[in-house]
Amino acid sequence: MLEAKNIHFCIKNKPIVDQVNIQLNPGELTVLLGPNGAGKSTLFRLLSGELLCKHGAVKYNGLPISSLKPKELAHLRAVMPQHSTMTFPFKAIEVVELGLSLSNKKYPPNTVEEVMKATHTWHLKDQLFGDLSGGEKQRVQLARVLAQIWEINSFPRYLLLDEPTSSMDIAQQHHILQIMGQLKNRNIGILAILHDLNLAANYADNAVLLKNGSILKQGAIRDVMTPENLEKVFDYPIQVETEGPTAPIYISSLPSTKIRSQNYNFKFA
Amino acid sequence: MIQNLIYSKTQHQNLVLSVLSLGLLLLAVFSLTVGAYPISFPNAVAVLLNQVGLVLGTFTVQESNVLLQIRFPRILLAMLVGGGLGVSGAALQGLFRNPLVEPGLIGVSSGGALFAVIFIVFGASFPWLTNLFGNFSLPLFAFIGGLINVMLVYEMANYGGKTDISLLILAGVALTALSSALIGLAIFYADEAALRNFTFWSLGDVGGANWDKVKIAILLILAPSFWIMFQYRNLNALSLGENEAFHMGVDVQRVKYIVLFMSALVVGVGVSMTGTIGFVGLIVPHLIRLSFGADHRLVLPGAFLLGACLLNASDLLARTIVMPAELPIGIITAIIGSPFFIWLIINVKKIRT
Numbered sequence: 001m002l003e004a005k006n007i008h009f010c011i012k013n014k015p016i017v018d019q020v021n022i023q024l025n026p027g028e029l030t031v032l033l034g035p036n037g038a039g040k041s042t043l044f045r046l047l048s049g050e051l052l053c054k055h056g057a058v059k060y061n062g063l064p065i066s067s068l069k070p071k072e073l074a075h076l077r078a079v080m081p082q083h084s085t086m087t088f089p090f091k092a093i094e095v096v097e098l099g100l101s102l103s104n105k106k107y108p109p110n111t112v113e114e115v116m117k118a119t120h121t122w123h124l125k126d127q128l129f130g131d132l133s134g135g136e137k138q139r140v141q142l143a144r145v146l147a148q149i150w151e152i153n154s155f156p157r158y159l160l161l162d163e164p165t166s167s168m169d170i171a172q173q174h175h176i177l178q179i180m181g182q183l184k185n186r187n188i189g190i191l192a193i194l195h196d197l198n199l200a201a202n203y204a205d206n207a208v209l210l211k212n213g214s215i216l217k218q219g220a221i222r223d224v225m226t227p228e229n230l231e232k233v234f235d236y237p238i239q240v241e242t243e244g245p246t247a248p249i250y251i252s253s254l255p256s257t258k259i260r261s262q263n264y265n266f267k268f269a
Numbered sequence: 270m271i272q273n274l275i276y277s278k279t280q281h282q283n284l285v286l287s288v289l290s291l292g293l294l295l296l297a298v299f300s301l302t303v304g305a306y307p308i309s310f311p312n313a314v315a316v317l318l319n320q321v322g323l324v325l326g327t328f329t330v331q332e333s334n335v336l337l338q339i340r341f342p343r344i345l346l347a348m349l350v351g352g353g354l355g356v357s358g359a360a361l362q363g364l365f366r367n368p369l370v371e372p373g374l375i376g377v378s379s380g381g382a383l384f385a386v387i388f389i390v391f392g393a394s395f396p397w398l399t400n401l402f403g404n405f406s407l408p409l410f411a412f413i414g415g416l417i418n419v420m421l422v423y424e425m426a427n428y429g430g431k432t433d434i435s436l437l438i439l440a441g442v443a444l445t446a447l448s449s450a451l452i453g454l455a456i457f458y459a460d461e462a463a464l465r466n467f468t469f470w471s472l473g474d475v476g477g478a479n480w481d482k483v484k485i486a487i488l489l490i491l492a493p494s495f496w497i498m499f500q501y502r503n504l505n506a507l508s509l510g511e512n513e514a515f516h517m518g519v520d521v522q523r524v525k526y527i528v529l530f531m532s533a534l535v536v537g538v539g540v541s542m543t544g545t546i547g548f549v550g551l552i553v554p555h556l557i558r559l560s561f562g563a564d565h566r567l568v569l570p571g572a573f574l575l576g577a578c579l580l581n582a583s584d585l586l587a588r589t590i591v592m593p594a595e596l597p598i599g600i601i602t603a604i605i606g607s608p609f610f611i612w613l614i615i616n617v618k619k620i621r622t
Contacts, residue, residue: 050512074518081516087366087508088563098509101502102518148517 007056026156034210099147355576358550371551376444381540384414415537548606
């Protein structure tokens with residue numbers, strides 16, 4: 001279990017993450033939702049070990065994160081940041097191989113091929129990473145991150161994704177979230193920051209709503225993603241429709257002029 | 270199939286490195302025979318074989334002296350210094366995630382030169398230093414100077430895991446200017462003897478090579494260069510960014526210190542022996558990357574071998590163009606390097622993919 005207890009992080013005495021408790025179970029996909037500036041990325045970086053919190057503790061399978069060496073941590077979790085740039089002319093396949101080269105010397109020889117085929121990037125393998133489109137780069141990065149934890153292992157591991165699908169087309173977005181579903185069977189717990197509420201509602205098991213550095217609500221997806229909670233967290237009316245506990249969830253929001261136009265009359269001087 | 274692919278990639282890298290090594294060897298043998306005092310190839314080989322106890326062919330005592338006391342150590346020193354500049358250039362570029370980094374440009378060389386001058390001028394006042402470190406005193410002093418500057422530049426140009434290129438260049442310019450000013454100041458206070466020593470050192474280039482210097486260079490340039498080469502996995506990961514490298518299990522801080530420390534050592538020791546030689550550390554890693562890809566497993570040793578070739582070839586030119594006089598080797602590398610640097614600045618957007 002990946003566990004954060006009472007974590008607190010300040011920048012210039014302003015709390016960015018305030019007394020957050022969060023639990024990530026292996027075999028579950030949890031989404032982290034919230035408006036811009038809610039502290040999602042800071043929380044994400046605290047969980048990945050990139051930042052260390054002054055108060056509270058982050059524990060991986062019961063081990064405090066500060067006691068783990070970078071290499072040990074890399075065996076337990078893989079992280080995909082929002083943007084990664086490559087300085088030198090590496091090929092796509094070389095970028096994916098990076099995910100394997102450090103954590104483990106011996107790995108099944110077809111790992112790279114498997115992850116690249118799973119992310120639909122195998123045909124790009126000999127192209128330079130810098131020449132790829134935004135969505136393609138994102139898929140290659142995801143392949144690299146997956147390679148790090150692809151090998152089946154007995155202990156639970158975690159995958160942290162910061163807006164993994166932000167540059168992808170709709171078909172690729174669904175494809176990537178389906179891969180996440182398969183990863184859950186490998187005893188991997190996944191935490192993803194997502195902006196697309198429909199993707200979040202229909203693929204995730206749990207949701208965490210974050211606002212102003214604190215958790216507004218967390219729990220099973222259908223308990224958390226109600227119109228009331230979503231409106232509270234995003235300060236905007238959001239409709240949630242579903243026909244039953246197993247039926248798909250439709251989340252929509254309408255232009256403000258059509259729902260309460262009187263509140264949003266700009267005066268163009 | 271993928272196994273095949275990785276296998277053939279490693280094989281390809283080994284092939285490239287073998288070819289470079291062979292080229293370096295041929296160049297070295299060729300350099301042995303050329304110079305103000307020409308020695309025929311069979312005689313040169315005979316002299317070398319004689320050293321390992323094989324008697325084959327004939328040679329004169331003069332040939333043997335020129336070869337063993339002057340030319341051979343000179344060629345070895347040029348190789349070691351050139352290789353060291355190449356590999357430290359490649360490693361620093363990898364660490365700073367920037368293709369414009371060069372030991373000379375970011376102040377490592379000038380820091381080394383400053384401390385070398387300080388030692389030459391004021392070293393006589395501290396005899397215990399020389400007693401303690403002997404022949405190593407000058408190279409060690411130069412290393413400290415290089416280290417101070419590279420740390421300062423790194424701290425100044427780095428924030429949030431990224432290196433700001435304009436800050437980096439400005440920091441390099443500032444530190445180089447300060448170092449030159451302080452070198453001038455040190456010389457102002459130098460006495461006659463120190464001044465003569467300084468003049469010899471600053472004109473030194475590889476012409477001043479002897480076996481003592483070669484031994485120090487093997488210990489303080491070759492050994493740290495190998496250490497840098499073994500960081501190839503970490504530097505590959507770092508080319509994605511410091512955070513990403515940490516996510517993949519790299520102890521970023523440790524790698525940073527190894528590369529900064531070892532590069533300062535390699536460059537500082539080189540500077541203390543041959544004076545400042547520019548551009549080798551800039552050109553060589555690029556030529557390797559452009560030709561054979563960016564994998565540091567190949568780039569680091571490749572840069573060492575090509576740097577050794579380049580400095581050796583430059584030295585060969587320097588001592589043959591105006592024979593029997595010699596040009597300073599820095600002139601040759603600057604004539605080759607400056608246009609390349611300009612080309613690089615113009616094309617940097619294409620290279621930084």
